[in-house]
Amino acid sequence: MKVLNLLSPVVALVLVALPLSAQEQQTQAPPSAPSSSSSPTIDTQGIKKYLLGPGDVVDVRFFGQSELNTQAAVDSEGNISSLPFLEAPIRAKCRTEKEVQQDIISAYSKLINKPQISVRIAERNSRQPATIFGAVRTPQRAQMQRRIRLNELMAVAGGFTERAAGTIQILHTEPLMCPEPGEEAEAAPVDGANIPLDVVQIADLRSGKSGSNPMIRPGDYILVTEAEPVYFTGAVLTPTGVFLRDKLTLGLALAMVGGPRKEAKLSDIRIMRLVPGTSERKEIKVDYTAIRKNLQPDIFLQPYDVIDVPEASPFSSSRIVPTLLGALTGGLTSTLTTGIPNRIIY
Numbered sequence: 001m002k003v004l005n006l007l008s009p010v011v012a013l014v015l016v017a018l019p020l021s022a023q024e025q026q027t028q029a030p031p032s033a034p035s036s037s038s039s040p041t042i043d044t045q046g047i048k049k050y051l052l053g054p055g056d057v058v059d060v061r062f063f064g065q066s067e068l069n070t071q072a073a074v075d076s077e078g079n080i081s082s083l084p085f086l087e088a089p090i091r092a093k094c095r096t097e098k099e100v101q102q103d104i105i106s107a108y109s110k111l112i113n114k115p116q117i118s119v120r121i122a123e124r125n126s127r128q129p130a131t132i133f134g135a136v137r138t139p140q141r142a143q144m145q146r147r148i149r150l151n152e153l154m155a156v157a158g159g160f161t162e163r164a165a166g167t168i169q170i171l172h173t174e175p176l177m178c179p180e181p182g183e184e185a186e187a188a189p190v191d192g193a194n195i196p197l198d199v200v201q202i203a204d205l206r207s208g209k210s211g212s213n214p215m216i217r218p219g220d221y222i223l224v225t226e227a228e229p230v231y232f233t234g235a236v237l238t239p240t241g242v243f244l245r246d247k248l249t250l251g252l253a254l255a256m257v258g259g260p261r262k263e264a265k266l267s268d269i270r271i272m273r274l275v276p277g278t279s280e281r282k283e284i285k286v287d288y289t290a291i292r293k294n295l296q297p298d299i300f301l302q303p304y305d306v307i308d309v310p311e312a313s314p315f316s317s318s319r320i321v322p323t324l325l326g327a328l329t330g331g332l333t334s335t336l337t338t339g340i341p342n343r344i345i346y
Contacts (some may be wrong), residue, residue: 049096049146050096050097050121050124050145050146051093051094051095051096051177051178052074052078052092052093052094052095052096052097052100052121052126053074053078053093053094053126053127053177053178054074054075054076054077054078054093054126055073055074055125055126056073056074056092056121056123056124056125056126057071057072057073057074057121057122057123057125058071058072058073058074058080058092058097058100058119058120058121058122059071059119059120059121059122060072060083060104060117060118060119061117061118061119061120062108062115062116062117063116063117063118064116065112068084070082070083070084071122074092074093074126075089077089077093078091078092078093078094079091079092079093080092080100080104083104083107085111086107086108088107090103090104090107091103093177093178094177094178097119097120097121098119100119101117101118101119104117104119105117124145126177126218127143127144127145127177127218127219128144128173128174128218128219129141129142129143129144129218129219130142130144130153130216130217130218130219130220130221130222131220131221131222132153132154132156132157132222132223132224133221133222133223133224134164134222134223134224134225134226135160135161135163135164135165135224135225135226135227136154136157136158136159136160136161136164136224137157137158137159137160137161138156138157138158139157140156140157142156144216144217144218147215148215148216149213149214149215149216150168150170150200150205150212150213150214150215150216150222151205151213153216153222154205160202160224162243163226163227163243164202164224164225164226164227165224165225165226165227165228165243165244165245165246166201166202166203166225166227166245166246166247167199167200167201167202167224167225167246168199168200168201168202168205168222168223168224168225169197169198169199169222169223169225170197170198170199170200170214170216170220170221170222171195171196171197171220171221171222171223172186172190172195172196172197172198172217172219172220173190173195173219173220173221174190174217174218174219174220175187175188175189175190176217177218186217198214200212200213200214201246202224202246203246227243227244227245228243228244228303228304229241229242229243229244229303229304230242230244230248230253230301230302230303230304230305230306230307231304231305231306231307232253232254232257232307232309233306233307233308233309234264234308234309234310234311235260235261235263235264235265235309235310235311236254236257236258236259236260236261236264236309237257237258237259237260237261238257238258239257240257242256242257244301244302244303247300248300248301249298249299249300249301250269250271250286250288250291250298250299250300250301250307251288251291251292251298253301253307254288254309260309261311263311263312264309264310264311264312265309265310265311265312266287266288266289266292266309267287267288267289267290268285268287268310269285269286269287269288269307269308269309269310270283270284270285270286270307270308270310271283271284271285271286271299271301271305271306271307271308272284272305272306272307272308273302273305274302274303274304274305281306284299286299
């Protein structure tokens, strides 16, 4: 008993006297391990397959030898190295509590005759929470006690808001701790100067497109990008701003504001667009009449575009009848001055 020679006489006497009689062992009920707190946001389905990692704490109980009961943390190297009277550490990283339990029993079998030991996870601290924010209804930090996919996290966050622009950016800040076959590349250390970023299209996620519902890692930052506005003025039913969705065209945006009014001059729509890097705007003229006839492709809008839909001249073919009717009813002046701002002259 080389190990016993290193122990104090009192402790050695305790170990030599083990185990208790079979009758005493049968009458002692196994102690209950403390329950670990569950995540308030992610359900614990599948948590029985939890793989240990640095920072986790296990509760080790000896049936019949309560003086040896202890709680031990997994160290930064992934080992349990603080168990009583064991010199060699127990490997714990990326292993289940049952696998660790078998190794602990095997180690103590050299000191105790047929030891009965239970191992339960007391604290799950090895996974950093994932943070989801942006155009979601409930931005939050979600505890990662099991492997989850993007759509599960979106459900926890309450889904998208009307400001969702069309993309989800997933920023990986931590390497994957326990990769499965085919995920070895994700276990490589994260380069602080080149943090990996995945971009998922919301439309692809909703349609179930392959590859659009990735696994979320502990420590991930998930940003649902918010849309920038575009603005409509002039002869539209509802002059207002609308949020720029993914690949929003002029035709779709016009429909979102109720469409053009009857007096709109669709052949001369003007888009005032910001020049990149400046506060200046350039004018883009669009013949929407030709677009409606499929003679020209529709134009994609950009953030902060100002779309002005002008009115036709009072004497144009589209407005000549309303103009004449206005003249006959005494409304010619109001027809001619439509759209001219009021001014007060002192």
